[in-house]
Amino acid sequence: MIKQERAVRTREALIRAAAESFDQDGFTVASLTRISSRAGVSSGALHFHFASKAALADAVEEAAVVVLRALTHDAGRPGSSRLQHLVDATHRLAEALRDDVVLRAGFELSGEAARVPRTDLRVSWRDRVERQARRCEENGELREDVTVGRVVSAVVAATVGFEVLGVRNRAWLAPGTIAEFWRLLLPTLASDAVVARIRPEGTLRSAG
């Protein structure tokens, strides 16, 4: 059992080290030697867990999708606003992109020219936004003239923009940036009565 636990921990350390290398140097430049030494394991141990750099990238993406799923999980308390949940999900995404190198590397791999992603994080995010936007519509929170497709397109494009621009300049992922975006967008998405109940700065903390 102890041996098995150690294997799990080694695997996790390798995924994290790979994410750090991909984030810093890009997938193509990242070297397996650097990844194994960063994880504090031998290159034999690395090859025991992962056959190739591509296999490591697949594992980073899988781990990132687990993070994304947790971020966007909608407990769906009756009576709560689905639109607020969508707003909160974008704040959680921005925060995690600032702090969680595995999620950030997962998204970055999605734009890597030299490799077709097995699990495309940006597409996963798009699917989650779409699901949430449909719930907003079902819940009667969207204006009559606003289509789900229009919401998805604007929210996904802007958040992917924040993600990409945030790689070089973290200010794009600041809570204030995300809140300002929602201040601009909310009044055209929802009726005045709904907008009055939504907090563009999110309900996770006193971020502004």
Added chain:
Amino acid sequence: MIKQERAVRTREALIRAAAESFDQDGFTVASLTRISSRAGVSSGALHFHFASKAALADAVEEAAVVVLRALTHDAGRPGSSRLQHLVDATHRLAEALRDDVVLRAGFELSGEAARVPRTDLRVSWRDRVERQARRCEENGELREDVTVGRVVSAVVAATVGFEVLGVRNRAWLAPGTIAEFWRLLLPTLASDAVVARIRPEGTLRSAG
């Protein structure tokens, strides 16, 4: 003179071939051998013009900025809407990202982890959107409660999102996608009277 003209043409062919390689394989994977053969010149000719792959990337970015400048140039006819000009500029950008490999590669180099851009296309675009948003404000086309910063942030994030997502799926750069974004955003940016005069699908052609 003829010799000089040929040198100019060779340089242009190399920049275009480099852009095609960067767009297809990414900066790190792209090889100088492939670039020179793609351009139909000897590797000696390539090295006569460009000392390194990095120098070629600098040249692609410079050429892309020239394209960007032309796309966003505001003739500024008196009485015309600055906001319409901004809408038109985003349509021109999306069209050029679809069709012009040099512009597309210039933007892609901006997100390349292995290299710090000398001319960052996304930052240049941001600066141009900001200049245009200020003109909208000076022209009294923005709502009183809308700041220039909020407009810049939303428009730049969304267009960079369209650019990045468009690399894998061109539908993100379709005229209809850009128009839908403006349909959503315009009513919160400008007063009803101004919005009524703006065409979200742009005034360049009958795109919708």
